[in-house]
Amino acid sequence: MRIKLLFWVLICCNIGFYTDVLGQEINKNYDEKxxxxxxxxxxxxxxxxxxxxxxxxxxxxxxxxxxxxxxxxxxxxxxxxxxxxxxxxxxxxxxxxxxxxxxxxxxxxxxxxxxxxxxxxxxxxxxxxxxxxxxxxxxxxxxxxxxxxxxxxxxx
The missing domain is CATH 3.30.70.1060 (Dimeric alpha+beta barrel)
Incomplete structure (x- = not known):
């Protein structure tokens, strides 16, 4: 159980890292037009x-x-x-x-x-x-x- 929890925490941290640090998150104010x-x-x-x-x-x-x-x-x-x-x-x-x-x-x-x-x-x-x-x-x-x-x- 602890291994599964640790695994999910690491995945969530990595997702946060990739969206915040690498700038992959889309701006909520973005106006495509x-x-x-x-x-x-x-x-x-x-x-x-x-x-x-x-x-x-x-x-x-x-x-x-x-x-x-x-x-x-x-x-x-x-x-x-x-x-x-x-x-x-x-x-x-x-x-x-x-x-x-x-x-x-x-x-x-x-x-x-x-x-x-x-x-x-x-x-x-x-x-x-x-x-x-x-x-x-x-x-x-x-x-x-x-x-x-x-x-x-x-x-x-």
Whole structure:
């Protein structure tokens, strides 16, 4: 009898180990439709491209020309958001690496990201330069744009 009891305890412990430690337990809040819509994998994640914008080599533009280029930069950001390709963008604080801002692009490859950032007037004019990296993050990032539109008091 003790052997049978010990056997069942070991089986139950192992089942608990495999579901908890190995992550085999299904999330009770899982929404299959939403996961498919957002192209999420089993962990709720997906591949994006992280673009780090930094100061480019162009230094000879007048203030008026720089302002014009950056207006185009902001307009291009809006176009990429409308197309569903840009899910996060924002400037960085002062730093010793000349980093100016980031984009998180909803594309799976560097080649696709290069095409998108190539449409940016600040990159075209070389006021900004860009480094691109594959990044694996939450597929829910795209949903932040819907929330942001509800908390943004003033648009750009």
């Amino acid at each position: 939403l996961a498919k819509e957002l192209h999420a994998d089993d962990y709720g994640m997906k591949t994006y491209v992280l673009a780090i914008l930094k100061t480019g080599p162009e230094k000879g533009f007048s203030k008026a020309k720089q302002d014009s280029v950056f207006l185009g930069h902001m307009a291009n950001i809006g176009k990429l958001v409308e197309k569903g390709k840009l899910v996060v963008a924002g400037p960085m604080g002062k730093n010793d690496k000349s980093y100016r801002g980031i984009f998180i692009l909803d594309v799976p490859t560097i080649a696709e990201a290069e095409q998108l950032v190539g449409t940016d007037p600040a990159i075209q004019s070389r006021l900004l330069d860009v480094e691109l990296y594959i990044w694996y993050g939450s597929a829910a990032l795209k949903e932040t744009l819907k929330i942001h539109s509800r908390i943004e008091k003033r648009s750009h």
